Amino acid sequence: MKKMQAIIKKEPTPGLRLEEVEAPEPGINDVLIKIKKTSICGTDVHIYNWDDWAKRTIKTPIIIGHEFVGTIEDVGSNVNGFNKGDLVSGEGHLVCGRCRNCLAGRRHLCMRPHAIGLDREGCFAEYLSIPVTNVWYCDKNIPEEIISCFDPLGNAAHTVLSFDILGEDVLITGAGPIGIMAAAICKHAGARHVVITDVNPYRLELAEKTGVTATVNASKEKIENVAGKLGMKEGFDVGLEMSGNADAFREMLAAMCHGGKIAILGIQERSSEINWNDVVFNGLTIKGIYGREMYETWYKITSMIQTGLDISSVITHHFSFDRFEEGFEAMRSGKSGKVILDWSN
Ligand SMILES: NC(=O)c1ccc[n+]([C@@H]2O[C@H](COP(=O)([O-])OP(=O)(O)OC[C@H]3O[C@@H](n4cnc5c(N)ncnc54)[C@H](O)[C@@H]3O)[C@@H](O)[C@H]2O)c1
Numbered sequence: 001m002k003k004m005q006a007i008i009k010k011e012p013t014p015g016l017r018l019e020e021v022e023a024p025e026p027g028i029n030d031v032l033i034k035i036k037k038t039s040i041c042g043t044d045v046h047i048y049n050w051d052d053w054a055k056r057t058i059k060t061p062i063i064i065g066h067e068f069v070g071t072i073e074d075v076g077s078n079v080n081g082f083n084k085g086d087l088v089s090g091e092g093h094l095v096c097g098r099c100r101n102c103l104a105g106r107r108h109l110c111m112r113p114h115a116i117g118l119d120r121e122g123c124f125a126e127y128l129s130i131p132v133t134n135v136w137y138c139d140k141n142i143p144e145e146i147i148s149c150f151d152p153l154g155n156a157a158h159t160v161l162s163f164d165i166l167g168e169d170v171l172i173t174g175a176g177p178i179g180i181m182a183a184a185i186c187k188h189a190g191a192r193h194v195v196i197t198d199v200n201p202y203r204l205e206l207a208e209k210t211g212v213t214a215t216v217n218a219s220k221e222k223i224e225n226v227a228g229k230l231g232m233k234e235g236f237d238v239g240l241e242m243s244g245n246a247d248a249f250r251e252m253l254a255a256m257c258h259g260g261k262i263a264i265l266g267i268q269e270r271s272s273e274i275n276w277n278d279v280v281f282n283g284l285t286i287k288g289i290y291g292r293e294m295y296e297t298w299y300k301i302t303s304m305i306q307t308g309l310d311i312s313s314v315i316t317h318h319f320s321f322d323r324f325e326e327g328f329e330a331m332r333s334g335k336s337g338k339v340i341l342d343w344s345n
Pocket residue numbers: 041042155173174175176177178179197198199200203218242243244245247248264265266267268289290291
């Protein structure tokens with residue numbers, strides 16, 4: 001059996017360990033990927049911290065991580081058209097293939113999905129084996145560090161492209177890496193004003209680099225004042241909730257125009273309360289977003305990057321995989337965008 005280095009949640013306690021484990025053997029329908037770069041997600045930080053969500057969700061031991069780029073090392077006997085050395089990333093949600101939505105081609109709405117790095121072995125390792133149906137073939141002209149962020153970039157694109165944004169005024173709550181990538185997509189896709197809020201000045205500064213119309217520090221300024229300065233009289237046409245914070249969501253509801261459309265990616269707190277009459281009387285549409293559309297979102301992010309979408313400013317840190325602790329520290333500090341771990345040696 002081949003051995004590999006992997007970042008593991010070994011026991012149900014805070015922290016992670018780098019250990020040597022057995023490399024996976026691909027099944028007949030699987031592709032074995034040699035990992036080049038991975039990026040750390042907020043989800044991985046929850047698992048590191050071992051918060052209530054992680055305690056409820058994760059069964060130890062497990063290799064964590066779901067954002068990656070690598071090359072094909074080996075393929076199962078049923079797999080055709082993929083060759084050793086091909087540059088690939090992959091969809092982290094594994095679908096059942098049998099429920100009504102899967103059969104109808106709406107795989108992102110699968111009734112029984114699994115997720116790599118959550119309920120099956122993840123990609124923070126030298127090798128990852130996933131079904132061939134989850135492999136995304138990559139354009140070699142796109143920098144590998146950008147491809148390693150295709151999963152969260154896909155979250156951002158799925159959310160932004162849920163509604164028509166050409167010529168519209170867009171409010172984004174939460175300038176985390178995904179909110180910032182969403183802002184860049186809004187600009188790329190022809191929105192008029194793109195206003196993004198956060199309470200963290202470091203994050204707002206990062207967001208400014210995407211060319212947003214305005215940033216709002218929600219702990220100091222009112223969204224309506226900023227909208228007023230921009231000459232907006234009727235509120236935002238499209239809202240993208242990317243903070244998971246109840247105050248941010250409430251402020252968004254109040255800042256929307258009548259008939260406005262909201263897509264929610266941010267995972268809301270259990271106690272989140274909203275004034276439902278903002279939704280009813282103002283005729284708002286609200287859509288929840290989970291994951292990425294398979295594989296329309298992957299296609300769109302590839303073609304947007306090929307036509308000049310630039311998310312490079314959201315990548316702020318690089319570490320070799322054996323310095324993963326520093327990567328998690330950077331994420332936990334709030335003073336980071338995407339943090340990349342390099343596995344090539
Ligand atoms: N639905 C899905 O499939 C899916 C997938 C990935 C991530 N997510 C969620 O999407 C959200 C964004 O992801 P991320 O990785 O960018 O997360 P993140 O935690 O890095 O970013 C959230 C940002 O919201 C900011 N924030 C906190 N309070 C705020 C307030 N009152 N007003 C404005 N901003 C405020 C934080 O300072 C932070 O910068 C998270 O909630 C994450 O859990 C959902």
